[in-house]
Amino acid sequence: MTDHPVTWGAFVPQGWKRELAGLGPAEAWATAQHVARTAERAGYDHLWVYDHVETVPVREATHCFEAYTMLAALSQVTARAGLGQMVTCVGYRNVGLLAKQAACLDVFSGGRAILGIGAGWYAEEYAAYGYRFPSAGERLALLEDAAAVIPRLWTEPAVSFEGRAVRFVDAHCDPKPLQRPRPPVWIGGGGERVTLRIAARHADATNWQVGLEAFRHKSAVLARHCEEVGRDPASVMRTHAPDCRLFDTETDLRRWLDGPGGGHLWGRVPPAEYARDNLVGTPERVAEQVQGYLDAGCRAFVLWFRDYPATESLERFMAEVVPALRR
Secondary structure, three states: OOOOOOEEEEEOOOOOOOOOOOOOHHHHHHHHHHHHHHHHHHOOOEEEEOOOOOOOOOOOOOOOOOHHHHHHHHOOOOOOOEEEEOOEEOOOOOHHHHHHHHHHHHHHOOOOEOEEEEOOOOHHHHHHOOOOOOOHHHHHHHHHHHHHHHHHHHHOOOEEEEOOOOEEEEEOOOOOOOOOOOOOEEEEOOOOOOHHHHHHHHOOEEEEOOOHHHHHHHHHHHHHHHHHHOOOHHHOEEEEOOEEEEOOOHHHHHHHHHOOOOOOOOOOOOHHHHHHHOEEEOHHHHHHHHHHHHHOOEEEEEEEEOOOOOOHHHHHHHHHHHHHOOO
């Protein structure tokens, strides 16, 4: 049985959700660095970026910094926090190159890399950049091959591998990561028949961005897959990556939810449902929500703060919400 400590993560603004629109490139990068340093000072254990190259919910000609170059740069302006991607689209890079990029990030950061990987989903982005958008089955086969072979590339002198989607012949991946035995692998996605079974075989952690009841349900499905493959379900850490924004009063929350900038970024979720499934509200309300996930077995949170590029909610969460929790 593995007892995972509870850890706290924050996304760093990179522009994917248009939070850097209106800034010049240098100012946008300075803002990202400021938020990263502020989060580390506030006590966050890990910092994250998305692996996307164009903005959502609409494609717009504005900044969206690339994940791995951004993390490499952040490794030089931070000192302690882990550095991860939520999550790498496994089809955007050759799998061997991805293993090398993550290993180099671990060296550059002094042993702080986290590898998040997923099957990929954003068909419009694939098309814009000239990637073929494979079937779900092909994307999942690539995800499983990557999850199986990348740890080997990090730990073995040379690797030969014949998977369903990738092939290696006496491949070298150097430098090796500094972390021992290797950087952790998080698998994002909640598909219950295939993705969670891949996670049961290969993941150190899973990530789902779902409401509490769905989190409990997926935890049970993951546990069944783990038992079927002979793995202790407790050895797979479960994590959550919701939106977060703190308000002084419930009235302030309702005003925001009903306003043009409130609710789900894509605008498809009713305000009450969005507020139920994301950490938005007063510190007391948000602490109660977080406690529900902790009680359900969640052991890491990665928070996207809806008031970015401001850092008010980011700082208040660590100062007011975390101390109110029962561990």
